[in-house]
Amino acid sequence: MQAKALLPLAVAAFMVAGAGHAQDSDAVAAGEKVFGKCKSCHQIGAGATDRVGPHLNGLFGRPAGAHEGYRYSKSMERAGVDGLVWTAETLDAYIENPKSLVSKTRMNFRGLKSGADRANLLAYLRSFSDNPANIPEAEPTAKGIDHDLDxxxxxxxxxxxxxxxxxxxxxxxxxxxxxxxxxxxxxxxxxxxxxxxxxxxxxxxxxxxxxxxxxxxxxxxxxxxxxxxxxxxx
Amino acid sequence: MTMNRRLFMGTSAAALTTLAAPALLADGHGKPRVIVIGGGSGGATAARYIAKDNKGAVDVTLIEPSRTYYTCYFSNLYLGGFKEMDDLGHTYGTLASKYGVNVVHDWAIDVDRDAKTVSLAGGASLPYDKLILSPGIDFVDGAVEGWSVAAQNAMPHAYKAGSQTELLKAQIMAMPEGGTFAMVAPPNPYRCPPGPYERVSMVAHMLKANNPTAKIIVADPKPKFSKMALFQEGWADHYSGMIDWIGPDFGGGNVSVDPAAMTINIDGEETSVDVCNVIPAMKAGRIADMAGVTDGNWAPVNAADMSSKADEDVYVLGDASQQGDMPKSGFSANSQAKVCANAVRGALTGSKVFPAKFSNTCWSLIGTDDGVKVGATYEATDEKIAKVDGFISATGEDSATRKATYEESEGWYAGITADMFS
The missing domain is CATH 1.10.760.10 (Cytochrome c-like domain)
Structure with a gap:
């Protein structure tokens, strides 16, 4: 009885997730282009290794400064210890202005001012995390919103x-x-x-x-x- | 008593005219005068901020008998072997040379609030327009049956850092194998709420390395104490079986000691001990009482500027004050001193006075790289300094977090002592 009741729900949930994924594919493609700005230091995808920056597979849900084998700045390690976890929201803030979130990060990048570019880039990065479909989306309103202060x-x-x-x-x-x-x-x-x-x-x-x-x-x-x-x- | 005091005041007034007066008048003519009594966290901060911000427009005199101030905070880390005594010592040279504070190494022995003068043990009488008292704590007579300051060598309190702390450590190091360390913990309110329990942790750390079969007994009149869950978790993790904390339910509040026999009696049961750290009930440092600004054991103050409820030209900072929700800590005294300095400066020179804001954070070390913290922000209301918001470390935190917390506490120590003395 219970199993029967659950089944339609599970199917429905799958369909919603699937629909969301299809809509995101444009964003992922656009994000791959944006990733060009990151490529000189970061690798992502099959066979990616740490270069100047750490590889970015499985980034979502990981505490900052926690990828083993990569030497992070003290500042980044500290942020991780203090509780910074990479989510759509925190990554968005970091990519917009790295030093505002992690004061002395070694990531020498001015930041992406365009909210749309950041949203696309995040969609791309997200596709290389474990079970991307299970990663909770930031609340819909947060997506693509410019984190610029008033x-x-x-x-x-x-x-x-x-x-x-x-x-x-x-x-x-x-x-x-x-x-x-x-x-x-x-x-x-x-x-x-x-x-x-x-x-x-x-x-x-x-x-x-x-x-x-x-x-x-x-x-x-x-x-x-x-x-x-x-x-x-x- | 009154007669003696009057006579004494008469004598020191005479001394003033013959000795001290010319220098004082020549130096201070026309400038408002602030006297700060006590060069600890509250007093040193107040003197430094008033002198720094006024750039010579106000005469600031700091009266402190000690040439070197040893902070009570971090003195437990000395007991645990994490700090040297020299790491805790601070001197007043920079306050004098960089900010022009007149540092007087003498005891303030009386305050005449009508004449607005402070008498020193050395004989001088100094006039003030504003007086800031930051005398720290003294102990309540007879608080622990059998103990008095006369017995503090046999049973140290080590709650004013310096020689007492060194004595306590020497006694701990000399304990026989499998010996017993006892602590009599104080009732509320007292200086540094987590202090006794950080001390227990540091003593346990020392004994675990040097005398692992030794025991620690804590007799406590309080059913709950600061960071209790964090300490108890840490004691179980690091020092399992070593610490016996006896709360009031088991007679921890019914204690007497015999310093000659080195025994402690807890709820009728007598135990021989090798070291006995008696931390008695506390009250405001004596000069606050002599100035007549205390009500019971502490000196009530107005939250907006730390002025005494008894006298608008007298301010009381830190442990001695009765202000409301802030714990008695060096951080609190430093925070209160800045609010007070801003108000005093405004009253004397007409500079802008900004609204009071207070904060406090207390770090404690439980074991190697195992730091925890608790903190809060406060605001001034009509009745008291009232808590706004706060946080505390969680039990079960990972070791990286605890290590970072300890490292942060070292950064804080460097920061806050620079904010007082450099």
């Missing part, structure tokens, strides 16, 4: 005096002279990178419990103020 937020002019006061909360851990020993440096960052990174903590995209907690109660003006202050700190 330009109004990036355009905010921070008040460095306010930033200096707020920074005293940061310097309980992050050293004002930029030394980084166990806790990363936060001085001298380009303002946009700083703002994007802090908002990524605030939105809980970027992992780390202390930083998520600290960023959670900073408003847009306060993040802008901190960015303005730390940028010029020597």
């Amino acid at each position: 330009p109004a937020i990036l355009a905010l002019e921070g008040d460095p005096e306010y930033g200096e006061y707020l920074s005293s909360e940061c310097t309980a851990c992050h050293q004002a002279d930029g030394s980084a020993d166990g806790i990363p440096s936060v001085t001298g960052w380009p303002i946009d990178d700083f703002v994007v990174a802090m908002h990524a903590y605030k939105d809980k995209l970027r992992p780390h419990p202390v930083m998520q907690m600290m960023a959670a109660r900073l408003g847009d003006e306060e993040i802008a103020a901190l960015a303005a202050y730390f940028k010029d700190l020597e």
Whole structure:
């Protein structure tokens, strides 16, 4: 009785997945073209090996910095330990602006600004992960959405005096002279990178419990103020 | 008592006119004066931030008897063999040379809030416009039956870091094979809530390597303690069978000690011990009491600026303050000091005062590369410093996470001590 009831459901589920897959094939083809930008460092598909960058088979669902045998930056290893897992959402943020998600990644890539390019590239990468059909799609609205912050937020002019006061909360851990020993440096960052990174903590995209907690109660003006202050700190 | 105190004040006022006054007037004429008593996490941070941000517009005097400050945080790591005592020592030279803080190595022995002066053991009387008290903790007399400060060599507290910590470690290293280490844990509230349990972990770590058949007994008046699940998990993992934690259900709150006989009596049962670490109930450092800003054991403060509820020109920071939800920790004192410095600076120079924000994170080491943490953010309400949001390490975390947490704690130590002393 139960088995009979289950069967039609399973068929239905298969059909939905199949339909989704067919729709994605255009994206995969387009993504293969976008992957041209990655090819000089990364291999993917049968026989792929680590080159300048790690091979990208089975990427989805893997913790950051966890592919054995490849020497990652400390920053990438740390992100993995802190809980960063590669999903459609985190990869999208990383590919858009690698250093905003993993500050000192060795991946020397400026980032893909086009949301459509990123969506296609992810569809392509996804097809080389284990059981791609089983990988949960990011919620439909997330797909193809540009992760750019509201330009109004990036355009905010921070008040460095306010930033200096707020920074005293940061310097309980992050050293004002930029030394980084166990806790990363936060001085001298380009303002946009700083703002994007802090908002990524605030939105809980970027992992780390202390930083998520600290960023959670900073408003847009306060993040802008901190960015303005730390940028010029020597 | 009042009479004596008046007489004493009279004498020091005389001393001021003959000795200290010319220098003070010449240096400080026209400038607002801030005196900070206590050069620990709260006091050093407050002195540094006020002096740094005012760039000479305010005279800042820091009164601290010790030439070298040893942090209580990380002193357990010294007991465990992970840090040297020198790693924990910090001096005041940079506060003086880089920021112009007048560092006075003397004891503050009285505060006259009407005259707005502080008396020093050396005889001087210093005037202030704003007084910041950050005296840390003292112990409640008679809190543990049989123990007093006179017995602290036989049974160290090691809860003010330095010689006491070194003494405790020497005693642990000299324990006979299979000997017994006992700890009397304190009741709430006290400095560094996870501190006694990190200490138990570090002592166990040391004994496991050097004296693996030794035993640890903890008599505790509290049914629950900070990071309890994390510590108990770690003790089972690293030090199985070594630690006997006796909570109040089994008489852990009914304890007396005999330092001459080296015995501890827990709920009527007497045990001979080789080392006994007595951490008594705590209260605000004595100068807060002498200044008349305490109510019971602690000094109540206004959350918005850390000013005393008894006097708007006196501020109390860190362990000594009764502020609400923040734990008594070096991180908390540092956080409160910055809020206070901003308010004091605003009151004296008219600079902009920003709204108070507080935070705290406490890291603890359970074993080699096995670090855990707990933290929270806070805001000022009319009644108290109130918790906003928090997190704690999870039980069962993988070893890479724990190692990263320990490494992060080392980075934090470097960061926060730089924020106070460099």
